[in-house]
Amino acid sequence: MSEALPLADAAWLRARASRRVLDALEADGTGVRFVGGCIRDTLLDPTLDMVDLDLATVATPERNLVLLARAGIKTFPTGLAHGTITARTGSRSFEITTLRRDVATDGRRAVVAYTDCFTADAARRDLTINTLSCDRSGRVFDPFGGRADLAQGIVRFVGEPTARIREDYLRILRFFRFHARFGRVPPDAAVLAALEAERAGLDRLSGERVRSEVLRLLMAPGVLGALELMRACGVWRQLFGGEPAVVDLRRLLHLAPDAKAILRLACLLRGRSDAAEVAMRLRLSNAERERLARAMTDELPSVEADPAALRRLAYRLGPEGADDLLLLVAAGAAAQPVAIGEARGILQDFGQPSLPVGGQDLIDRGVAPGPGLGAVLRELEEAWIASDFRADRETLLSKLRGENG
Numbered sequence: 282m283s284e285a286l287p288l289a290d291a292a293w294l295r296a297r298a299s300r301r302v303l304d305a306l307e308a309d310g311t312g313v314r315f316v317g318g319c320i321r322d323t324l325l326d327p328t329l330d331m332v333d334l335d336l337a338t339v340a341t342p343e344r345n346l347v348l349l350a351r352a353g354i355k356t357f358p359t360g361l362a363h364g365t366i367t368a369r370t371g372s373r374s375f376e377i378t379t380l381r382r383d384v385a386t387d388g389r390r391a392v393v394a395y396t397d398c399f400t401a402d403a404a405r406r407d408l409t410i411n412t413l414s415c416d417r418s419g420r421v422f423d424p425f426g427g428r429a430d431l432a433q434g435i436v437r438f439v440g441e442p443t444a445r446i447r448e449d450y451l452r453i454l455r456f457f458r459f460h461a462r463f464g465r466v467p468p469d470a471a472v473l474a475a476l477e478a479e480r481a482g483l484d485r486l487s488g489e490r491v492r493s494e495v496l497r498l499l500m501a502p503g504v505l506g507a508l509e510l511m512r513a514c515g516v517w518r519q520l521f522g523g524e525p526a527v528v529d530l531r532r533l534l535h536l537a538p539d540a541k542a543i544l545r546l547a548c549l550l551r552g553r554s555d556a557a558e559v560a561m562r563l564r565l566s567n568a569e570r571e572r573l574a575r576a577m578t579d580e581l582p583s584v585e586a587d588p589a590a591l592r593r594l595a596y597r598l599g600p601e602g603a604d605d606l607l608l609l610v611a612a613g614a615a616a617q618p619v620a621i622g623e624a625r626g627i628l629q630d631f632g633q634p635s636l637p638v639g640g641q642d643l644i645d646r647g648v649a650p651g652p653g654l655g656a657v658l659r660e661l662e663e664a665w666i667a668s669d670f671r672a673d674r675e676t677l678l679s680k681l682r683g684e685n686g
Contacts, residue, residue: 289419434465
């Protein structure tokens with residue numbers, strides 16, 4: 282690999298699927314380049330082989346559909362109104378977008394027009410590290426100095442920060458997400474000032490867009506530093522009110538570095554009573570909403586509780602829910618990691634047992650269907666729990682015979 286062609290040996294560029302798509306799109310002489318994350322990430326790690334790839338092309342989406350169909354490549358008009366189609370061949374997916382330039386922006390969306398200029402298309406992107414592109418030979422095009430920024434760990438906007446933010450206020454969150462992933466140098470003071478001055482624009486964004494950025498930010502390797510910057514700029518307060526419990530999150534990640542984004546969010550917001558409002562703002566799924574509410578508001582267990590009490594907790598909340606609360610105990614510095622580890626081990630060993638009797642067992646033994654059956658079943662469940670989940674089916678049914686005898 283030569284410096285002139287830094288991506289010539291990239292596995293995804295040399296792949297047969299990529300060559301097929303490039304051959305099809307270039308069949309009538311139009312320009313095509315790979316863009317975005319595949320360039321940025323592979324420059325940092327040349328061993329990467331990606332299956333989801335982005336391409337930019339001069340041809341219109343309608344023309345691209347024709348060219349790909351001629352080559353026998355399956356296509357989908359996934360974003361035709363925005364100039365985007367998707368092609369799939371083998372295990373790889375290619376999102377192909379016609380070059381665009383902004384005509385008008387309102388802070389949420391842009392009116393665009395097609396262009397034949399790759400630099401004009403790159404100029405409408407948010408950060409310099411996202412403006413890189415490469416051709417089929419592996420030559421990298423870098424109109425805004427993104428490659429040097431990437432190497433130095435600098436995350437900065439393309440052009441003047443305030444103007445770029447006002448085009449789309451989601452760029453505030455994208456800045457912090459990319460800083461959490463790639464930033465090694467503190468942001469410029471002017472950038473931080475622009476982020477703070479424009480933070481009210483976040484209120485104009487849809488919950489779905491905010492959710493995507495926030496949850497991805499929370500999983501980034503530099504999340505703690507990014508959160509401190511968000512706090513200092515007032516961005517976290519703009520999103521959620523109050524201040525993020527960064528110290529607690531640091532403890533949580535020390536103990537459970539693989540903690541999911543919803544648990545990380547709950548840790549940052551622990552003790553607040555507005556879980557429903559947060560879930561609504563982020564348009565969380567029902568499962569995410571329930572997990573967040575439980576982790577934000579449920580009473581934390583005592584790690585010193587006997588194993589039977591911990592098993593009862595796991596049965597009531599499920600192993601995941603109980604584990605969340607134990608981790609939050611550690612995040613609040615109320616227990617030592619060794620004790621937390623022992624308690625978590627009890628939950629893992631417990632699993633998810635099921636009550637060994639069911640409604641049909643009771644009907645077969647003369648209990649009439651209806652509300653009374655449910656009451657009897659609940660009594661047997663309580664007896665099973667009281668036995669520390671040891672009572673088997675026959676033992677429980679013998680209690681039923683005793684009650685009926």
